[in-house]
Amino acid sequence: MTREEAIFEYRRKDDDGEFDKKIISRKPKDVRYDTATLECGHIVDINASMLKLSAFATDKFPCSKCQDAWMIEHGLKSRPHGE
Ligand SMILES: [Zn+2]
Numbered sequence: 840m841t842r843e844e845a846i847f848e849y850r851r852k853d854d855d856g857e858f859d860k861k862i863i864s865r866k867p868k869d870v871r872y873d874t875a876t877l878e879c880g881h882i883v884d885i886n887a888s889m890l891k892l893s894a895f896a897t898d899k900f901p902c903s904k905c906q907d908a909w910m911i912e913h914g915l916k917s918r919p920h921g922e
Contacts, residue, residue: 840913842914842915845913845914845915846915848913849906849909849910849913849915852909853901853906856899858901858902858905858906858909859899859900859901859902860877860878860879860881860899860900860901860902860905861877861878861898861899862875862876862877862878862898862899862900863875863876863877863878864876865885867887868884871886871887871888872884872885872886872887873885873887875900877900877902879902879904879905881902881904881905883900883902883903883904885900907919
């Protein structure tokens with residue numbers, strides 16, 4: 840896959856909601872953020888007020904860690920230091 844193809848593939852997956860993962864549990868972290876465990880096993884901080892927006896009026900949330908993992912695997916993002 841070329842870089843260009845990877846970018847289009849990423850966008851398609853994102854549009855299709857393939858990175859949207861079911862929220863298994865949520866607990867408040869601070870006044871703005873909740874710490875959520877997603878079905879993929881990733882633990883992410885999500886902005887609690889974002890979940891009130893209609894776009895997120897589901898029990899799913901786009902997992903930034905799954906997005907990053909895909910981008911790293913396909914050369915669209917470099918691996919974070921220490922990993
Ligand atoms: Zn994930």
